[in-house]
Amino acid sequence: MPASQPENSSTAPQSGTAAAIRPNASGVVITGLGVVSPLGNSPSELIERLRAGESGIRPFTQVPTSAFSVSNGAEAVSFTGHINDYGPLEKALQRTIRKGSKVMCREIEMGVAAAQLALHHAGFSPEVFDRDRTGVVYGCDYIMSCPEEYSAGIAACTTDGEFDFTKWGELGLPKVNPLWLLKYLPNMPASHIAIYNDLRGPNNSITLREASGGAAIAEAVSTIMRGHADALVVGATGSRIHTLRTLHASMQEKLAADCADPATMSRPFNTDRDGGVLGEGAGALICESREHAEARGATIFGEVIGYGTSATGPAAGDRPLQVAIANAILAAMRSAKTAGHGETPVGHIHAHGLGDVDLDRDEAEAINEIFGDVASQPPVTTAKGHIGNLGAGGGMVEIISSVQCLGGDLFPIRNLDQLASECSINAAQGNSVSAGDSFISVNVTPQGQSSAVWIRKA
Template sequence: MSASPPENSSAVDTSAVSSGSARRPVSSVVITGLGVISPLGNTPDELLEALHAGQSGIAPFKQVPTEAFSTSHGAEATAFTGHINDYGPLEKALQRTIRKGSKVMCREIEMGVASAQLALYDAGFNSEVFDRDRIGVLFGSDYIMSLPEEYTEGIAACIEDGKFNFAKWGQSGLPKVNPLWLLKYLPNMPASHIAIYNDLRGPNNSLTLREASSCAAIAEATSTILRGHADALVVGATGSRIHPLRTLHASLQETLAADREPCSEMSRPFDATRDGSVLGEGAASMLCESREHALARGATILGEVLGYGTSAVGESGGPRPIQIAIANALRATLRSAQNAGLGDVPIGHIHAHGLSDVDVDRDEAAAICEVFGDSSSQPPVTTAKGHFGNLGAGSGMVEIIASLKSLGANLFPIRNLQSLADDCPINAVTESGVSAGDSFISVNVTPQGQAAAVWIRREG
């Protein structure tokens, strides 16, 4: 029931890495397939072209009512409809299975599963090449909220004299709620669906670390493969900040950018006039493999994971916990690469979190200076959030794919960065023509101080 591989993919003798044979030591973890669902398109090439063209994914909301919120614009993945064609080329049996499963998948989960299927197809996944007992899933997500309409009939059945009668809920309200509603919103369901649809029987794990989920998922997947617990893992993350309740939570708990005309200028990372973040949605996945497994099956290697690091710092850690957490994650990433004997690779660029929040951007810039020195000694720094804002847990993976696709060519500038803020002294990319280099570090952080970073280089 797997996706058919690209025509140039061929089955090879993988007996050296089959479940019944002795396993060779794993030298490194590489990336062999990519899939993306984003406000700027549903392929890595569409995403990169849009970034270089300076396109914005920010537009008036279509999924949520605008009257109740402090902002009426965000970056929706409008090209993703949930149609089976959004999942890429699939065998008929798998198409039927996913269509049936969509009844218990909310939009966030659908986007995550679609990105994973696209990555598997891109990597040439098929049962002749992969030992299904040795390939698994590691997926990140936000906390996923139910849609209010899931409870509409149940609540209506308990209304008496204009008030909700709690005593009636068990007998009259709950029976009107779909008994499978919870399956549509559990954050472990992306990993579950991906594994079930493709019969992936290896390690399976889910991380719910908001914006830090993507880098943390790659870190955990790399560690799992290096330990020899799997030959390959589908690694991804999905998130949405565009939801009747989630959008309301964000507007109450975070500083969102004020509506502007044009709305494409609302997200302004590191700019002196930045005034808050912009809400978005998206998902992305990659296939990570041991280098030995990838070479044995003749895969095209797109990149190699050099290092990774995470850190969680709360208010008790100091007056600037975000700065401390990001600096810790960056140092840990450099250290892990050095420990693996890979620390001498030049860093081509940094893909910053770049939230466009006044305080978070200031603290991130301070962390970059703390680790890499002043702007004259830093690698070039870019971020894609000026184009589509904060995609939640999906942001990091979409950004990583954008940076990976840029290696060996030029970087996309930071959109809407017209005047670098005095409190953000970074080596910001503001014009086209800056080389992306052959490796990059990507970093993301949550409002609670959970940071994660990865260091990836291109092959060849």
């Protein structure tokens, strides 16, 4: 487990069979991809629309636009929660998921759907996967209940516009669905995925905001390399578009102001950037030991060669987020070197690229600190100009987009018309920038928790 693994990670007890240790793997590879995003629900559609410069930012439909400081965000509009959004499934599994949807909020539904799509993409079947050695590591935001869960109970305790709390136990609580909490627990994506597919191996839930996806990959690689599993469903899901979550973000974060054209709101590293854009989505990978993947003849889309995590606070100095980003990238590079991959050229960097004035500057400084000036840096891109900040799901969706680019062209940073002078990076502009054969993806939270992963073409 990474030395800086967050304290709020939780590992479910392993069965005796699943915990059996086999010799360490020689490497961890990616054999399946699944995604739910503002630019579509397949990896191919996502990368096609990113390369075409499309934006997933549009007027809100899920929250009341008159109640917040912004009226636009990046909703995953093609995800409806219908069983068809989960990909090809056997009839029995379709019935099980439909029944389970009663205790899955939208974030959990997106996470489960991305996982099912990844399992299908990888060719999952019990004939080639040992269920006792196949598990789940999933990242998630903390999930907030919807106010309407309590509306009937509150109404029952309200007289002439005044809420009487003394009536709650007798009149209000009985009107709340007794299973309401199951819809909002952040460990439920990993739980549902394991239960639906009878995956009995290690099961871990990580709640680390935007850094969740990278931290989940780090934990998955560590788990497989130490011999505790042959394969893991590794993903993350999140949403910033929710009545209370959007309200909190409006009050606590620097959000980009509404524009006449919402597609121009997210402007990472641009001279006139003014904040992040709220979004939602989920992504999942199937990670296997190289031996397991090759033995079953799987298509390999990439190999994880390094990972790192970090957490910083005010004691780190005036720019703790810069330190956190640099620490995570350096840790990923050190782990790759330890594994014998230190000479691998970095083809591109997938930056956090939030569009926040201070954070973009700090991230650019971290990149300069590690890779040198613009002339010596690999190209830098970010998907947030297209899809905004998807919370815990963003890092994984961004990683999937970069995996799709390996060996081909990189998509440019959207809305980057004039690179800010304080953001001295080798920004990808135009459609003819090579993505190279490897990339480092980095994400960071406002609280200074960061994760980075280094993935190369198989």
